[in-house]
Amino acid sequence: xxxxxxxxxxxxxxVSPEAAHSRGRGAMTExxxxxxxxxxxxxxxxxxxxxxxxxxxxxGLTGASSxxxxxxxxxxxxxxxxRAALTALGGTFVNPALLVADLGRPERFLNMLRMLKVTSPxxxxxxxxxxxxxVATLAxxxxxxxxxxxxxxxxxxxxxxxxxxxxxxxxxLVGDTAIxxxxxGRRELPFVFAGGAMASAGSAAAIVTPVADAGPARRLAxxxxxxxxxxxxxxxxxxxxxxxxxxxxxxxxLKRASLTLTAAGAGLLWSAGRGSRLAAVxxxxxxxxxxxxxxxxxxxAGFASARDPKYTVKPQRRRLEQHAxxxxxxxGGA
Amino acid sequence: xxxxxVTVIETPAWPDTYGDAAQPRVGFFTDxxxxxxxxxxxxxxxxxxxxxxxGLDWTGESYDNTSDLDSxxxxxxxxVEQRVPVGGVADGAPxxxxxxxxxxxxxDEAGLDGEAGADGLRWLMSSDVCKHCTHAACLDVCxxxxxxxxxxxxxxxxxxxxxxxxxxxxxxxxGVLDRREGDGRVWKCTLCYDRLVDDLEPACAKACPTKSxxxxxxxxxxxxxxxxxxxxxxxxxxxxRLYGEDPGDGVGGFGAFFLLLDEPEVYGLPPDPVDTTRDLxxxxxxxxxxxxxxAGGVLASLAGGRR
Numbered sequence: 175x176x177x178x179x180x181x182x183x184x185x186x187x188x189v190s191p192e193a194a195h196s197r198g199r200g201a202m203t204e205x206x207x208x209x210x211x212x213x214x215x216x217x218x219x220x221x222x223x224x225x226x227x228x229x230x231x232x233x234g235l236t237g238a239s240s241x242x243x244x245x246x247x248x249x250x251x252x253x254x255x256x257r258a259a260l261t262a263l264g265g266t267f268v269n270p271a272l273l274v275a276d277l278g279r280p281e282r283f284l285n286m287l288r289m290l291k292v293t294s295p296x297x298x299x300x301x302x303x304x305x306x307x308x309v310a311t312l313a314x315x316x317x318x319x320x321x322x323x324x325x326x327x328x329x330x331x332x333x334x335x336x337x338x339x340x341x342x343x344x345x346x347l348v349g350d351t352a353i354x355x356x357x358x359g360r361r362e363l364p365f366v367f368a369g370g371a372m373a374s375a376g377s378a379a380a381i382v383t384p385v386a387d388a389g390p391a392r393r394l395a396x397x398x399x400x401x402x403x404x405x406x407x408x409x410x411x412x413x414x415x416x417x418x419x420x421x422x423x424x425x426x427x428l429k430r431a432s433l434t435l436t437a438a439g440a441g442l443l444w445s446a447g448r449g450s451r452l453a454a455v456x457x458x459x460x461x462x463x464x465x466x467x468x469x470x471x472x473x474x475a476g477f478a479s480a481r482d483p484k485y486t487v488k489p490q491r492r493r494l495e496q497h498a499x500x501x502x503x504x505x506g507g508a
Numbered sequence: 509x510x511x512x513x514v515t516v517i518e519t520p521a522w523p524d525t526y527g528d529a530a531q532p533r534v535g536f537f538t539d540x541x542x543x544x545x546x547x548x549x550x551x552x553x554x555x556x557x558x559x560x561x562x563g564l565d566w567t568g569e570s571y572d573n574t575s576d577l578d579s580x581x582x583x584x585x586x587x588v589e590q591r592v593p594v595g596g597v598a599d600g601a602p603x604x605x606x607x608x609x610x611x612x613x614x615x616d617e618a619g620l621d622g623e624a625g626a627d628g629l630r631w632l633m634s635s636d637v638c639k640h641c642t643h644a645a646c647l648d649v650c651x652x653x654x655x656x657x658x659x660x661x662x663x664x665x666x667x668x669x670x671x672x673x674x675x676x677x678x679x680x681x682x683g684v685l686d687r688r689e690g691d692g693r694v695w696k697c698t699l700c701y702d703r704l705v706d707d708l709e710p711a712c713a714k715a716c717p718t719k720s721x722x723x724x725x726x727x728x729x730x731x732x733x734x735x736x737x738x739x740x741x742x743x744x745x746x747x748x749r750l751y752g753e754d755p756g757d758g759v760g761g762f763g764a765f766f767l768l769l770d771e772p773e774v775y776g777l778p779p780d781p782v783d784t785t786r787d788l789x790x791x792x793x794x795x796x797x798x799x800x801x802x803a804g805g806v807l808a809s810l811a812g813g814r815r
Contacts, residue, residue, distance in 0.1 A: 483773070
């Protein structure tokens with residue numbers, strides 16, 4: 175039987191309908207086999223485009239920069255605080271622009287604020303973004319103009335607190351979906367994103383701040399990089415077969431790039447402690463690029479995870495079989 | 509469990525938030541043992557709801573040229589051709605047509621029958637649709653309130669509110685929803701909400717010539733379905749099963765549930781679908797710790813002084 179060429183099959187092997195959906199019975203998961211409908215995906219891949227992985231990156235950078243600004247101010251490090259606050263100010267313009275651009279009906283973006291729905295990370299996130307945007311903009315503007323310093327300091331503290339939520343809620347955005355590699359990574363993803371946010375904020379500040387004042391920024395970048403890479407590794411190990419997308423195709427390339435860039439960046443930032451602004455800039459840039467690659471890897475992995483029905487079917491079938499061992503099937507149930 | 513013990517499955521927001529305006533919960537019982545694969549349901553749905561075409565694509569997947577539920581297909585008839593060797597249960601494909609012909613010749617000689625007729629071929633046909641879950645992930649994640657629970661217990665997306673954020677698309681464990689290209693909004697089966705309010709049955713149920721698609725009050729459909737599956741099993745169809753009738757499943761039971769003649773994944777359905785909202789409490793807590801880690805990391809970094 176021939177199969178008409180259709181682009182939807184992509185790179186997957188063309189199998190006859192019988193083979194695709196009529197494999198043997200019983201002990202299916204032990205043999206690593208599963209059944210599907212012509213090898214088609216069970217769930218839908220996201221409709222999100224390039225704006226979203228970039229937003230995962232900039233949201234982390236922005237949120238953690240606010241936190242760094244607030245902390246540096248408390249520590250009396252005015253130069254570092256200023257630069258971090260202005261970085262966050264820039265972010266407050268970029269973040270909503272990215273999100274609105276990704277909408278199917280961008281002109282209706284305000285509909286996000288019709289309600290607050292706690293079962294929706296996107297709903298809660300829209301409010302986090304708005305709240306952070308408000309206070310971070312105030313903090314940034316007062317820093318720029320020098321006016322209303324007390325209002326500015328209060329706003330900066332608030333932005334620092336909300337910024338931690340801004341940097342981490344995006345992990346729930348992807349985790350609260352049916353996409354196996356995302357949902358099953360839900361315990362680690364918030365730490366991957368938190369680490370990435372810290373690495374990004376520290377790196378950005380290390381680039382623009384004089385070396386003598388940027389020690390905390392460099393240390394933050396190193397801490398964040400370790401957290402990001404460490405928890406990502408933990409996540410992939412725990413995912414097992416579901417983590418296969420991280421080891422294939424463009425996702426694997428992005429992961430390797432992230433590891434290389436982050437490690438190189440960390441090394442350069444560490445050496446910058448001896449006074450080299452050049453090393454700080456290079457190291458910061460490399461770490462920023464590494465964090466961006468990490469976000470793109472997570473994003474693309476989700477698409478691969480949605481595409482192959484085995485990632486949806488096999489764990490669910492295993493779960494049912496385990497449940498059946500414990501409790502014999504009831505009447506009529508599947 | 510006897511049919512008499514079927515109770516109404518309530519959903520979040522129904523009937524509670526509706527008070528007196530609440531209607532009995534309605535849904536579909538799609539009995540795929542009756543489906544003849546005519547696709548009248550697909551046509552009727554498209555006609556009534558003015559759903560756009562997405563072109564004609566010869567997929568080579570038996571008679572299924574729709575392939576999937578999406579923004580342009582709110583009913584999708586699946587076709588599965590299974591080889592059933594002498595002895596009954598569907599098994600793997602033969603190596604070649606020559607081997608198959610040889611085996612069939614042997615079977616003919618011995619006077620043996622395959623299941624469902626001497627040609628050893630079994631058809632599975634099923635009209636897939638939005639499940640209108642009791643616990644609907646799409647509804648849970650919609651940030652604009654476009655998706656809502658109607659007074660009939662169904663799940664509907666309001667096209668005038670949807671801003672196409674697309675969050676419902678990967679959230680649905682069945683892959684039902686999709687964003688319409690060129691339009692930007694998400695569209696899906698409404699269970700013919702506009703017909704329900706005028707006391708009409710949905711277009712697909714009305715068009716179905718074999719009553720494979722049965723529409724009615726949800727608890728009555730469940731009672732009937734239980735009787736039906738037991739009767740089929742008594743007649744020797746051991747693989748007949750209900751899918752989505754059990755309120756104990758991961759979405760609390762489906763408003764539109766099915767009688768299948770094989771495992772759900774054979775039809776492209778998830779074996780054990782889950783509304784991931786059930787894990788959200790744990791996820792918020794994890795986020796809290798991660799957010800605290802950022803604050804802690806910043807403070808730790810500052811502790812070392814400026815250099």
